[in-house]
Amino acid sequence: MSTRKRIYIAYTGGTIGMARQADGSYAPAPGYLEQQMAGLPELRDERVPAYHIHEYAELRDSANMTPRDWTTIAEDIAANYADYDGFVVLHGTDTMAYTASALSFMLRGLGKPVVLTGAQIPLCEVRSDGRENLITALLIAAHQPISEVCLSFGSRVLRGCRAVKVNASGLEAFDSPNFPPLGRIGIDIDIDQRLLLPPPTPDTPLSVQPVDPTVRVGALRLFPGIAAATLEAVLGPLRALVLETYGAGNGPDHDADVLAVLKAASARGVVIVSCTQCLRGRVNPAAYATGASLARAGVIGGHDMTAEAALTKLIYLFSAGHDEERVRELMARSLRGELTAPS
Numbered sequence: 001m002s003t004r005k006r007i008y009i010a011y012t013g014g015t016i017g018m019a020r021q022a023d024g025s026y027a028p029a030p031g032y033l034e035q036q037m038a039g040l041p042e043l044r045d046e047r048v049p050a051y052h053i054h055e056y057a058e059l060r061d062s063a064n065m066t067p068r069d070w071t072t073i074a075e076d077i078a079a080n081y082a083d084y085d086g087f088v089v090l091h092g093t094d095t096m097a098y099t100a101s102a103l104s105f106m107l108r109g110l111g112k113p114v115v116l117t118g119a120q121i122p123l124c125e126v127r128s129d130g131r132e133n134l135i136t137a138l139l140i141a142a143h144q145p146i147s148e149v150c151l152s153f154g155s156r157v158l159r160g161c162r163a164v165k166v167n168a169s170g171l172e173a174f175d176s177p178n179f180p181p182l183g184r185i186g187i188d189i190d191i192d193q194r195l196l197l198p199p200p201t202p203d204t205p206l207s208v209q210p211v212d213p214t215v216r217v218g219a220l221r222l223f224p225g226i227a228a229a230t231l232e233a234v235l236g237p238l239r240a241l242v243l244e245t246y247g248a249g250n251g252p253d254h255d256a257d258v259l260a261v262l263k264a265a266s267a268r269g270v271v272i273v274s275c276t277q278c279l280r281g282r283v284n285p286a287a288y289a290t291g292a293s294l295a296r297a298g299v300i301g302g303h304d305m306t307a308e309a310a311l312t313k314l315i316y317l318f319s320a321g322h323d324e325e326r327v328r329e330l331m332a333r334s335l336r337g338e339l340t341a342p343s
Contacts, residue, residue, distance in 0.1 A: 005049040005142035008084040010076055012069065013059035014092030016119035016130040026122055028059035033090070036123040042135055049085070049142035062092025062099075062118075067315060070102040071210040077107065077114060078208045086113040086141030090134070093118050093165055093173055096151065100160030101309045104149040104336040105316040106211065109204040113146040116160065117153055120171055129154070129171045136185055144191050147199035148336065150182055157183035157191065161309045161338040166279070177280040178304040178340065197337050212319040215239060219311055221277060222246060228257035235261065240271040240314040240327070242307050245294065249274045249283035249301055253293035266298025269324045273331055275302040275310050282340070300328055303339040313338065 011017060017033030018026035034053050037043055043051075054076065060069065077087050091099055100116045107114065117137040119130030137152045149160035154172040162179040183191035220234050221244040235241060245251050251274075252258055266272055274283050274294060282304035285291040295301070302310045313335070317327045334341060 004046070005085040006083070007049045007051040007086050007088055007138055007141045008077070008080050009051050009053045009088045009090060010073055011053055011055045011059070011090045012062075012065070012073065012092075013056070014062050014090060014096075014118045015122050016090055016117075016128075016134065017059070018122045019124060020122075028061065030055065030059065033123070037134075040123075040131065042131070047139075048135065049138055051088075051138060052084075054080075060092070062095040065092070065095045065099060067102070067211045067213045070099055070106060070312075071208075073099065074103055074106045074208045075210070077103075078206055081112070081206050084112075087115065088134075088137045088141050089114065089116045091116050091118050093120065093153075097163045097165055097174065097306070097308045098312060100149055100151045100163055101306070101338070102211065102312040102316065104159075104161040104309075104338065105313055106209050107149065108207045108209060109200045110149070110206060111147045111200050111202075111204065113141045113144060114149045114160075115141045115146075116149070116151045120169070120173055136189065140183075140189060140191075144183075144189070145193070145199070146182070146191070146196060148197045152185070155185045156181040157185065157189075159195075159337055161312075161336050162306065164279075164306050164308060175279075177306070178282065179337070209316060209320050211315050215315050215318045217241070217311060217314045217318070219244065219307060222251055226252070226258065228255070228261045231258060232261045235265040235270055235272075238270055239318055239324075240273065241265075242302070242310045242314070243272055243274050243299060244277045244307055245274045245283065245291075246277060248281065248287045248291055249276060249285050249294065250288050250290035251294045251299075253290045259293060259297045262294065262297040262299055271314065271324055271327050271331070272299045273302045273310050273314065274299050275305055275307045300331060302331065303341070305339045309338045
């Protein structure tokens, strides 16, 4: 009997499997990824796990991904969970951090590795980074005791709900600004076991919380001179907003109209979460008067969550049926290691 681990590859689209078009651009092409992988001798090495590729019927550039796609991926993993030792999700880089964050929340009771990866250069090109990313993801999914969603790219393994895309053209495209990498990829793949989420108990089943694509959650970046009317128009149809604030969670406390719009929206039940525009650091509403004014208007602090994690967490919580007060409470609590609680 073979002892090789079995890995399920969910191929959603993205640069890694794209083909060059006549005009020189890249686009997804059905069957092309499997064709490219068949030509890689490294994947036939006995140290590489056996794998099955499931190519989605509609391959997407990740710029076209929606919450419906998050549910498709999560339910695909759940349907094949018993038959495989780990899972690799091949995904475009542009919205990979959103999908990694969403899957972190949606896959409840996860006891096997789910590794998202992709490429900045397609496999069909001579200098593709996709080969190393793909092989590394397969090895992590097969041989590392990870019980969470992670993102493996370049030289690092990151917690899925801590990852952000930071480089549009470099091969180290992702970072985890407020949490250490789960692992480093060099001559060896070194996973820091101390940072991993604990595995569920053996009898815990995997379950999926689908997300409701009709939940109206938005994001808005503050900018100098933002008009109250702009903010009011954005907030009007929403149940929740990720408000990307300045520095430690600051906003224009001299603009009474802006504060009035925020206060009115909070009073009618809109959950407004402050996340810093800075790449690193955390929201501390009490640090400055400008942050305290937002808190008095009903804006809650997002701690050190990424904007991607905050947005997907809001969608997840409302999809799970929580009311506004419970959502506010849970946004301050770490569910999947997405935030660091204040000491």
